[in-house]
Amino acid sequence: VIAVVCGGVGAARFLSGLLDVVEQSEVVAIVNTGDDLELYGLSISPDLDTIVYSLSGSSNAETGWGLSGETWAAMEALDRFGAPTWFRLGDRDLATHLYRTARLGEGATLSQVTAEIVSAFGLGLAVVPMSDDKVRTRVALASGEEVSFQEYFVKLAHAVRVTAVRFEGSAMAAPAPGVLEALGAAERVVIAPSNPVVSIGPVLSVPGVRDVLAARRATVSAVSPIVAGAALKGPADRLLEELGATASVGGVAKWLTGVAATLVVDRADEGRVGEVESEQMSCVVTDTVMRNRSVAARLAEVAIGGTP
């Protein structure tokens, strides 16, 4: 079994490559839920949905989130009420949230509902939320305000300075059933190329996760989401700088060295191998920019310990 610690888009791409080299039944994705939100009474889990939509070939290539062939009738009708519509929910995407909300209301856990959604989308891998308990990433801004992750990421388009990030509820959260077991027993753990601060960070904040990874650090590898000093997507580079690290493979290594022994970096960072090694991580150089699925598959093979 290969366990993958996941955020959203970058992790979904990595998983699509991994599933070309490993059977679905041998993959456990452990997914950030710090981005989750409640909106209009609905329970929304963006990273879980991104992975399911993406791996099932249902994701919207145009927007980079949500479902393909999406329509927006509900959102357009919400305009009538002057309701905030900065978090865009497509009509088909809404069905996922309605189903999740209904099942949670019936007493199902987030892991149970997620397994049902994974199966409804015809997938065979295990997709597990980091916790069935509520953990919410809160972002403190230079303005003094603290906002939810989605307010930071979507509403403010992450165009604001961040002074701190915390994971509300994580100290009291239990890892979801199977999380520590999978992370402990997997042949190999890969930390996906997701934002180390706000995508991987919440998973690591769940009690027990950091310890189980630290204890088996030698067979944990991470893929750097920073290439040549910049994030391929999102604010990972700025967040690392704002929180006192550097936006570089060295900064990523510093962030993850306690829980992973190997960092996979892009060829563009060949000259920065020393920065990684000085953080007590070994460094593997390969193509990490997953412009297509075969690059993703080769990257996955390297990350799980094959040869670059």
Next chain:
Amino acid sequence: VIAVVCGGVGAARFLSGLLDVVEQSEVVAIVNTGDDLELYGLSISPDLDTIVYSLSGSSNAETGWGLSGETWAAMEALDRFGAPTWFRLGDRDLATHLYRTARLGEGATLSQVTAEIVSAFGLGLAVVPMSDDKVRTRVALASGEEVSFQEYFVKLAHAVRVTAVRFEGSAMAAPAPGVLEALGAAERVVIAPSNPVVSIGPVLSVPGVRDVLAARRATVSAVSPIVAGAALKGPADRLLEELGATASVGGVAKWLTGVAATLVVDRADEGRVGEVESEQMSCVVTDTVMRNRSVAARLAEVAIGGTP
């Protein structure tokens, strides 16, 4: 001011006629919420929405409920999960429920949210839920099972025998702000041609409502939803029979005599005036089948005490 005690479709038609003869600002509609339900975490108020959609010209003439030009992408996507979809929610209709649910979640009352929705649909009359507290119509079936109103009405298509109806929560429910005041102070109260058992019944079950109507009974009139022994729509005729009354204008009179002094019946029931009068109600005969708006307007005029 004219106060109208309302269910859904029949009341909406009556109100559309009333608004042709009375200023919107002079009309208060007090609406049944016993049909309300929670579905997929959403708070749904079918009778309130039917009235707002209908009066604003937004209702779906094809289905008889929901919004015109409706699409069904969310419902179709729900099929994937094998979720129950017997209660059909259109994509645009969903927006109303999302907005209502969001506002209730923020602590707004159902009356406040309803006023916002009424205003968003450009209406000027007052539409007031009978209570801001949860009252739920429960229907006991001959099978021994007890179901929610919507299960009875939509899922079972009311094709089952009913042995009893009760209004769960009504004993503890407070009338919404303004309800008793409007019913007490209105120049005239009209009980709309809605199902007397399951549409008018819940409103009358809210503490204080029956008393305030009884005290001013002389200026309360009701329009019979039963014409020539049959309901124009829905199961009012069967419900009256099943609950020990007769499906006739006499049966309606018996049901409402405590709270209204006048029953307006259709010309088809001209021969049954005596049945009404023997229930201590005066009987007015006119056209009550609202096949178009001008019939509705003439009916409204009669109901508020004009000449037939």
